[in-house]
Amino acid sequence: MDEQIKRLQTVTDRLEAIARQLGTNSSPTSGPSVGDDESADSINRLPVIQDYEALINDAVKPFLVVSQKIGGDLSKISEHVSLLFQAQQQFIRQAVQSKKPNDNQIVDAIKPQSSEMEAITAFTNKNRKSPLFNHLSAISEGTPALGWILVSPTPGPHVKDMSDAAQFYSNRVLKEFKEKDPTHAEWVKLWAKVLNDLYSYVRKYHTTGLAWASQGKRDFSTVSTSTIKPVATTAGGPPPPAPPLPPPPPPMALDLNTNTEADNSRNELMSSINSLGQGVTARLKKVPDELKTHKNPQLRQQADSQLVDNSKPAVPPRGKKPTTSSTEATTTATTKGTPKLALEGNKWIVENQTNQSNLRVTQTEMKHCVYIYRCTNCTITIEGKVNSIVLDQCTKVGIQFTSVVSLIEFVNCKSMKAQVIEQVPTIQIEKTDGCHVYLSPTSLDTEFITSKSSEMSINIPTGDGEYKEYPIAEQFKTCIQGGKRLVTTPNESAGV
Known part of the structure; x- marks a missing residue:
């Protein structure tokens, strides 16, 4: 009797196991339960998941x-970057x-990612006067690359375009901080590595768009993301040690040779000065005794009378033109420089263009990027869409451009x-006297x-082919209100 009961119990256990298996596989949309650690581990071992984890770690x-480490506003915005990558990691695991x-x-589903992107942009715009504004802008211009999940059929070029947009501000960080603090140069390389x-990763696993259902065809809302670990560092505690970095991939074309060229120019200049010093008196003529004022009183009296009668300027004799020394001519030629468009x-x-009406x-x-330097009395046309335009030390230059990704700057x-002609998000004018901007109907949010x-x-278009001018x-006028805060308004006498 006991043996029969044991056999019956064995059969019952087998039937229950089969029933559980059938219940699990009966629906094509059902999948492993939330608590199924073995299934979660199998998902985490997939190359498409492991390589994104490697992107985060490395x-x-x-x-x-x-x-x-740099701290300040950069510490705060980096927390949003951390949450953004964490949200995308969860989203890819589900997708x-x-x-x-x-x-x-x-x-x-993408709301956690879009919220962090909006927070990054808002934080950057709010802190335009920050000493780390170029850092913030490099992040703000680069993070839209994570919007590749909505781009089809070629999300890779979208990531590359956003990387190029971030390059403009990354170069500014290098220019400003490379000599002051090498940590900032390291920061630029690491941000370039993140985007690269x-x-x-996108080109390897999502060539024609996000790889939906590549590892199963369950309902999106039933997939668990509870095994995702948060990404890195917050300001509240010590950061985890960074893993050793592999050799970086070919970076975006960052201008890292600026200081090397400056050092070479500085060395050449010092060599020239030293060479001049060796023979600086070689061509000087010896003054004879009869022309020395301390030995000829009459010459001293003539010199004194000329100093007293200083109302008459010294004019060269008629028919003779004042001569210019070779050193002065050489200096003028060197300052002007060679015209260049390349x-x-x-x-x-x-650079160095003069009286050119059709550049x-x-x-x-x-x-x-377009860099215009020391041009005078010129007209320049830039066709197509470019990342940025900078005009530096130019006079009487007219520029017409189609569209700019980041900004045009006058310095x-x-x-x-x-x-x-089309659009420009920002126009920056610094230390400039006389700047008149004509907007298009599609650029009124500049x-x-x-x-x-x-x-x-x-100058804003009025719709009938005419423009209405508004001065900046x-x-x-600044007033103190309540003894605690300053309120600044345009002064009416300035014509505003």
């Missing part, structure tokens, strides 16, 4: 560590196991005119940042 975490949901479900590694890497160089920059790409210029400048105006305030 690139994102070291970048966050250095950001926390590769499930069918593509409808548009409304996708909007809800993301580009490689593409060097990703940067168009336009054109064509065959541009969105990753290109140390005089009597400038600019016309926007922001203007001005400092230490005068005679600025914005040059003078401001």
